[in-house]
Amino acid sequence: MGKRRERRRDNDQFVKEKMAFDIMLQRKMKLYCRAYLVDAHILPDDSSKASVSKDTEWQRLHDINRTWIYSTISPSLLPSIVRPDDSALDAWKRVEKNFHNKTFCILHLKSQFNEISLSNFPNVKSYCNELEHIATTLTNHGTTIFDSLLTLQVLLGLTSDNRTFRSLAQHLKPTPSFDSLRSMLELEEHTNNKDKSPS
Structure with missing residues (x-):
């Protein structure tokens, strides 16, 4: 039924x-x-002629x-x-x-920023680029996204495949900058891809 x-x-x-x-x-x-x-x-209407x-x-x-x-x-x-x-x-x-509704645009962008996940992207580079693009757009609309928040969002959006990396990165002192974290993630991705490929 x-x-x-x-x-x-x-x-x-x-x-x-x-x-x-x-x-x-x-x-x-x-x-x-x-x-x-x-x-x-x-x-079929002749009036259009x-x-x-x-x-x-x-x-x-x-x-x-x-x-x-x-x-x-x-x-x-x-x-x-x-x-x-x-x-x-x-x-x-x-x-x-x-x-041009600035409030709506900011809410929409913040929602995108908070929900973004690496699983929706082919690689770390495109994932980080999209996060950076959204953060820049928000800043252009008067809502500053600080580097620490950008770093945190990169970590939150990682997949379960990156669980170990996320755990280790969260305990680094001082917290890495967005650019440093992106470099570390890209290197991690490169190493993982290299390990998976047949020799």
């Missing part, structure tokens, strides 16, 4: 997501067709700009940006609201 209910819930979720995707696709398709002047070729007026040309320019906005935005943000038949300026203002 429980599995059937779970399957039904999964199916309902799939149907909702599929409907949302279809609506989004229809809106984007209409936008592309108008922007690239091909709507007269694929829409009217000559290009100043209003139609202006709408086309809006559609080109909206197309650019929609195609460059993250897919996760797209549903909050797309509106049927709005102007490029309105779409842009919605994008700005997502990125």
